[in-house]
Amino acid sequence: MPAKRPVTATAAGPPSGTAKRVRKSVTLATKMDIVNAVESGERPVNVSRRLGLPASTVRTIIGKKDIFKKMAAILAKNEEMKITRKRPDIMERMERRLSAWLQDLYLDNTPVSLCLIQVKARSIYDDLKRQMPPEEAAKLPEFKAARGWFHRFQQRHTYKNVQVSRISDGADTEAADMEAAGHFPEDLATLINEGGYSPKQVFNMDEFGLFWKKMPTRTYISVKEEGAPGFKTEKERVTILIGANATGDRKLKPLLVHRSENPRAMNNIVKSRLPAVWKSNRKASITRHTFREYFVDHVIPELREYCLQENMAFKILLVLNNSPAHDVDFEALCPEIQVVFFPPGMTSVLQPMDQGVIAGFKANYHKEILKGLIDATVDREKTIEEYWGDFSVLDAVYSIGRAWQAVTQHLLNGAWRAAYPKAVFKFEVLDESESRRELAMLAKEAGFNHIDEEGIRELIESHSAPLSNEELEEMDRLSFQEENVDDDEEAKKETKFSIPVLRKLFEYINAAEELVMQHDPLCDRAMTFGSTIREAANCYRVLLDTKLKRSKHVMMNVCLKNEKEDELSMEMPNPGPSSLQESLIKVLQVKTEEDVAAEGGLESFSRGDDENPAIPAHLSFIPSI
Known part of the structure; x- marks a missing residue:
């Protein structure tokens, strides 16, 4: 009887040393994402790459999409039948203010820990509870700000991935961030060399908050406004995004986000002609949608035009921080622009705009305000109170444009010393003491004799100071007000270039x-x-x-x-x-x-001859009819 043939590796299983293929399960939610993406026009091969799935799996799911749609509909119907518990209104208000507080810290690249967030959440909750009637407050449960609540808060307010990575819970995370920050300049230089980018083609952008109508705290204007009832304009903040390249010879048109699309000061103003791109939302913050619009409508055309002017190929390396607003598909929007992100937690160390550029911008902004005040009051045409009362957000926009224009090329170039030192050809840092001294002198010239350099330092730093519970309450109330408050006197004012x-x-x-x-x-x-x-x-x-x-x-x-x-x-x-x-x-x-x-009457207007009614005969430069 012939011997039995040995069992081959093929029949018995994979040969020794070969790893068994791991079967990856795909959830129904992922399957529906695939179906919706393909039906929206995305190519299956792109979907498979994005989700890290085999192309055959994606094709199989698409082929069975009708089955998955029915399953999803059944599950959705079951979800509707579930009994849900309504969250107390105090929790909604607390989380809104906490979200604004986190956004404010993020603008200043301030790392926060879970413990700090929990303490702030309990503080806001307790303040809201104290404002309630005692009988209602007694019915509320104790808020512990536990980890479970925090994770649900992240999901509700889209603080996923990026924001979580910035929240450190110990020395190990901080050490890892420091190590990543140490390697980043070398990694960035390698990426620049391999991509064939010149320093002119390397750009950076960063956002920050600005209280556009704020004076030093010890001026009688700020004291008077602090004691006035109602909304205080000195606490109205806009968010600004600025950007420039590593050589400092190209600045992008800044983005400004205000809480209102059409404030009264913007009546009949062509916003496209402003020195900043005007956007708006209730929180005056840069959202993903706002950033995407700005990137597509302004950044891409500006960079394309710049490369054409410099006779360079249109390819850009854009370095950004890990903001939820930057979570867009850059490759789909413009393949010629490659985006790299700073390592989480160490943005303040590496971000070029944080190395004196934003501080210099804020100092320039307050210089513009004080110079305007001096010019308006030098001949006693206006008092300080009259000038400051007339100072509108439109004036602020023009001051923002001049402040950004005044930032020097050497300061912009020197700001890359930490992230891209090879690009720095002339090292220059902001002399903060000299800047404060100059501002203090301007303040004295404007009539604020008791303002010193310390008061100026407080003014500059107040733009990035953490928001107090009272300020968060003011912002929360403001975000739900009407965009245009009825005011007959102001509403009737209409600008005409007649x-x-x-x-x-x-x-x-x-x-x-x-x-x-x-x-x-x-x-x-x-x-x-x-x-x-x-x-x-x-x-x-x-x-x-x-x-x-x-x-x-x-x-x-x-x-x-x-x-x-x-x-x-x-x-x-x-x-x-x-x-x-x-x-x-x-x-x-x-x-x-x-x-x-x-026009409200021009007092100095006088009729001339019959052919030129409003022009004196001796003024020959004025065009005639």
Whole structure:
């Protein structure tokens, strides 16, 4: 009887030394994500790569999508039948404020521990409880801020992955973060070399909060506002995002997020012409949607244009911090822009914008405010209170634009000394003491004689100080107010660049030129001033000419129509050319008076001759009709 053949490895199983293939189960939720993604237009191969699944598995799931849809519908119906317990309103309010507090810390790249979050949550909860009637507060359970609550809080407020990694629970996590931070500059340099990027093509962006209408605490303006009832504008904050490249020669147009889309100061303002990109949401914070819009509509076109100007290939390395707002599909939005993130927990050490750039920006912003205050009050045209009362968020936006423009290239370049030292060609750091000294001198010149460098330091640091429970309460109340509060007096104010305003502008220009010509002993300097201001005002001259021609054309049609009606009715003789001209002049004069009235009245406005009603005859620079 022949011997039995030995059992081969194929029949008995895998040969020795070969690992058995691990079977990976796919949940119904993942299957439905795959089905929805493919039905939305995403390619199956991209879905398999994104989820780390074999392409065959994805194809099988798509082939059985009808079965999975029925299963999901049954489970959803069962979920609806479950009895849920309504959470107390105090928990909703506490978590809203806690979320705002965490967002504020995140803007300043401040690492927080789980213990610190638990303490803050209990503190906010206790404050809210004390504000309730005693009989209602007695019914509430004790809030312990346990770990289970925290994990559910993370899920409810999308503090997943990124935020969790920034919350350290011990020395081991901190040591790991330090080690990652130590390797990051070397890893970044390798990535830059392998990708063939030049320092001009390496960009960084960072966001921060700014109280746009805040004065030093010991000024009588801040004391007066602190004691005033209602909303305090000094506590109204905007979020700003700035960005630049490693050489510092290219700044991106900053992003500004306000709580309102159309505050009163923005009436009739073309937002696309502002020095910052205007966005809004209730919390005045940068969300994923806000960042995505800014990235697609502004960052990509700006970077493309910059590479074209510099005769470089359009490829960019963008270095960002791990913010939930940055959790977008950059590769799908623009494959030419590669994004790398700073290691969690050590952003403040490596982030270039944190190495003096943001501090310099804030100092520049307050310089702009104080300079504007000095200019407005130097001839006693306005008091300090009047200037500060008129200072609107539109003024703040222009000050933000000038402050960002004043940040020097060397400061932007030197800020990369920790993350990308090879790119630094001239090391420069912000001299904070000199900056505070300059601000203190400006404050004294503005009339705040008791403000010293310590007060300036407190002012700069107040923008990044952790929010108190009272400030969180104010922000929470503000986020639920109407975007535009009814105010008849303010609502009636409407900005118009009308013919009378333009004429008044040229009166001032001519008066300034005449004043210089009469008093400057250096004729060439006076002539240079005149030609420069005339050239700068040319765009407004064209605008005035256009408005005058359009107004003349419209009024001529009105007069001709009236003349035709008079001919048909035969109630009066036909007007001759002189009569028609008189009618036109009268209509134009009435129109001009109405425009002046609409502007609230121009006290210095006076009628000239009949052909140029609002222009003195001796001002030859003003365009004529």
